[in-house]
Amino acid sequence: xxxxxxxxxxxxxxxxxxxxxxxxxxxxxxxxxxxxxxxxxxxxxxxxxxxxxxxxxxxxxxxxxxxxxxxxxxxxxxxxxxxxxxxxxxxxxxxxxxxxxxxxxxxxxxxxxxxxxxxxxxxxx
Numbered sequence: 001x002x003x004x005x006x007x008x009x010x011x012x013x014x015x016x017x018x019x020x021x022x023x024x025x026x027x028x029x030x031x032x033x034x035x036x037x038x039x040x041x042x043x044x045x046x047x048x049x050x051x052x053x054x055x056x057x058x059x060x061x062x063x064x065x066x067x068x069x070x071x072x073x074x075x076x077x078x079x080x081x082x083x084x085x086x087x088x089x090x091x092x093x094x095x096x097x098x099x100x101x102x103x104x105x106x107x108x109x110x111x112x113x114x115x116x117x118x119x120x121x122x123x124x125x
Contacts, residue, residue, distance in 0.1 A: 005031045006030055006031065006053045006054075006125045007030075007031045007032070007033055007048070007050070007051075007052040007053055007054075008021075008025055008030055008031070008032050008033070008052055008053065008054045008055070008056060008121060008125075009032075009033045009034075009035060009041065009044060009051060009052035009054070009055045009056070010022065010032060010033070010034050010035070010055075010056045010057075011035045011036075011037075011038075011040070011041050011055065011056070011057040011058065011061070011066075011069070012036065012056075012057070012058040012061070012087060013036050013037060013058065013061045013062040014058070015036070017058070017087070017110070017112070018034040018036070020112060021056060021112065021117065022034060024112075024114050024117055024118065025117075025118075025121065028118055028122070030121065030125070033048065033052060037061060037062070037063065037064065038061075038064055038069050038072070041069070051078075051079055051082060052082060053082070053083075053124070053125055054082065054083050054084075054085065054121055054124045054125060055073075055082055055083070055084045055085070056084075056085045056086075056087060056108070056121070057069065057070065057084055057085070057086055057087065058086070058087045058088075059086050059087065059088050059095065059099070060088075060089075066086060067098060067099070067102065070084060070086075070099070070102045070103075070104065071102060074102065074103060080103075083105040083124040084103070084104045084105060085104070085105060085106050085107065085108055085120055085121070085124070086099050086104050086106075086107045086108070087107070087108050087109075087110055087112070088107055088108075088109060088110065089109070089110045090109075105124060106120055108120065
């Protein structure tokens with residue numbers, strides 16, 4: 001791996017969403033790692049030696065809460081400053097505010113808008 005590569009980690013339990021985000025970002029020459037769960041995210045850290053420059057995370061993972069996972073990440077100094085964008089089907093005000101209070105840098109609504117995804121990710125890299 002070239003040291004100047006920028007890595008985005010997508011954490012979503014939907015393989016279709018992970019694939020969609022990967023295809024969009026790969027076309028923009030952004031390296032993408034995928035994880036379907038907290039366990040998958042931890043495996044990615046172990047395998048690649050670092051997490052990512054940006055994390056895109058679904059708030060409603062199958063067996064875990066995206067909020068809980070964000071809170072866990074923020075407990076580790078080496079991960080606490082990684083910008084996080086959350087994916088959500090419904091931009092409910094209380095969830096958006098809760099995410100902001102956890103330090104999330106923004107949210108993306110499903111279905112994903114290609115231009116918005118690219119703009120937000122590039123702004124954080």
